[in-house]
Amino acid sequence: MTDPKGWEVYWQMVRRIPRGKVATYGQIATMAGRPGRARQVGWALHALSEEGAEDVPWQRVVNARGEVSPRAEPGREGLQEALLREEGVEIDVRGRIDLRRFGWTGEPS
């Protein structure tokens, strides 16, 4: 697939993340056909908050260390952690997720 509309490809990848699983920015970028462009995924998700994140589980996207990256606006990080815990994702006291168990390999649940 080429790039239909830029960010849309990233959003589609994020939508494929099954409930109770999380993926890294790099993973999304690679699966979207843009390896190494993790920052663009961040941009896509940032813009998403303005478009309407209801269709995209942005909370399931974390950085390579399995941590919830800080976002532009405060309050969102607490929401993200809450949403993930509701889906069954365990978050360490330091705010880290065990990617060995909750990391999405790119396959459906």
Add this chain to the structure above:
DNA sequence: GCCCTGACTGCTA
């Protein structure tokens, strides 16, 4: 069209 900023990553100390 140029410059700065950014929800990142990987390597090295």
Add this chain to the structure above:
DNA sequence: TTAGCAGCCAGGG
């Protein structure tokens, strides 16, 4: 394991 540095691409002013 944590901290610091540089590289990449795209959007916005």
